[in-house]
Amino acid sequence: MRHAVINRREHGAFQVWRGVLAGASASLVGIGLARFAYTPLLPAIIGAHWFPASTAAYLGAANLGGYLAGALTAGWLARHARAATVLRAMMVAATLAFVACAFPVSFLWFFVWRFLSGVAGGALMVLAAPTVLAHVAPSRRGFAGGVIFSGIGLGIAASGTIVPLLLRQGLTQTWIALALVSLLLTLVAWNGWPAQDAPLPAPVKAHAKASAPLALRALFAEYALNAVGLVPHMIFLVDFVARGLGKGVDAGAEFWTLYGLGAIAGPLLAGHLADRTGFGPALRVAFLLQLIAVAIPAVTSNAGLLMVSSVVVGAFTPGIVPLVLGRVNELLAHHPAAQKGAWSRATTGFAVLQALAAYGLSFLFSSSGGDYRMLFAIGVAALMLALAVDLSVALRSK
Template structure:
């Protein structure tokens, strides 16, 4: 049976490539810069006595809290205004937050604006890609979503390269530099958003056939898998540099080199994942992703293959940090091919699951690390176990669906 609802071609007058560039700009601002640029800024903020170490850590958590709020509120935002209007507003909000953080007015001031930057990132993550992909032919959605989420990888790479260069000019100049980049990307994306919803094409034969049931079980399984994947990523995201520098005794410079490898992987990951999905389908691509990530996270847990193994681990996990996003979104689109109006709410729930589990894992693994006397390998064992569990849930769900 043919799909009852599909988008076989982009609407006349809409430039898909320009839309993909707009989506990439949004993910670069909302996640790549608003979240990941804070990591290399944190030591400088403490060193410049803007805030003490304990307080500065809470400012990092404020962005994660705002991200969760943005993911939850995105649906309400587009009920009030058009998606294109909301997306532009969120990019401007992120830009304004960079400007506001250029001076340490007070802890409350900084906290509110870090929260606002997170809120913009959560809303952009939920809304940008579905808004664009509704106008992209189904056969090209993997590549397009990969292009959109490449912005996250570029932001991770920038956090280890551009931000340290800007810091030579001082903290205020660095925040204003990030604001300038954000404003330029907002201008680039401004006219790239579709102003109207994509047309819905009905299958002429569908009126004689019963519409497929809403795939609640498959979606619930995906929410669980996506959340578990977030847990699996946290050990590398939070502890990789420290593990190399202190855990292995190689020093801060060596730790920074592994973070650059992580960033390189993050740049190529979304496009590679999207290409795999276009060829194999999003379901099989997700299974491959869970398996490969579990193996990569297990390498530092087992201490295998020395430096070469750790390099591969950093590259692979870096690739899937943003690379898992287009796979999960593509799977949502696959499951809801006959229910396109449900894609954005479902993607909002998936993003919320990821955000909640990522935040819980960050605090939980920090507790495990401190209570175990600094046992790095235990963190990676937990991460690998979460990814194996995600694969098991996906295999069970696929078998049940058959």
């Protein structure tokens, strides 16, 4: 009997970690590859005369628009089908989008498939981690969430290393290779999703979490502000090193590689920290570290410090995600049915502010004659505000 119990526990643990692997595969396909692998592909698309530069930029916006649509509709999809069914369908859709983009039939064709890849990414971001983490013990959810979102970091790293190597074989071949990787990850994840959605735990008395609504609204604002703080590095870091500091394109690529290495480790370290300290304190540490890292290029050109800045901001680009998801679940522990909806709103707010910041900072950069340090200063201000909001709510709840 004792051996049977142990075997059931071991089997359960194995199933949980298969789910975590499925979640990591989903984040790698939907965000890591579908979004970040497109960054080095864009110059190649223009260079191969698939589309002119004046229209090619809109293809990146198509993915972001699809991402918003996917984040907004994920909850509706999950209410009309099992989460595992939706997740499998979204990974298949992302794979098909890679295949379709290997053939530049027309701008509309490309736009539609890039939009669909964004829908898949948004839905995967909203549904994959909550579906898996509902089956993970609370004491391990931080690290498990970190493993799931490490897929984003792997995609960022691949965008600066593997994709440029693939492009030597040709643009069509690169899209097909990405499709094959996506197909492989889809097969890995296929039977890893939980066999059934987790049953909802018994509700906790409402007064036990009276501060949750205010704290939750504050968390949405903090996460959106964090998106603004990440944009200067995500968009301008390479250009700042290459042209702003006059170090050249190769040096810029080296800093992006450091950014990618940080992105691989970031979710794992952030999740481990959350398991030790709780998600609230871990978030405050994250805001503070990002604030310091984003401030570095605003005040100095020291190469060593800029390397540290690249790694730290790279780490929290995906690393902030499991922290916020874990905090959402903490604040709504008394109302688990609302957790996916709240995470969807948080994801949507992050995407909207990130897009607005990207366009806004690009406009300011152009109108200021190329003032890089102003962009990083704005990122610092956004992160300072996020930390201030978090601390004020924490103090108010005491």
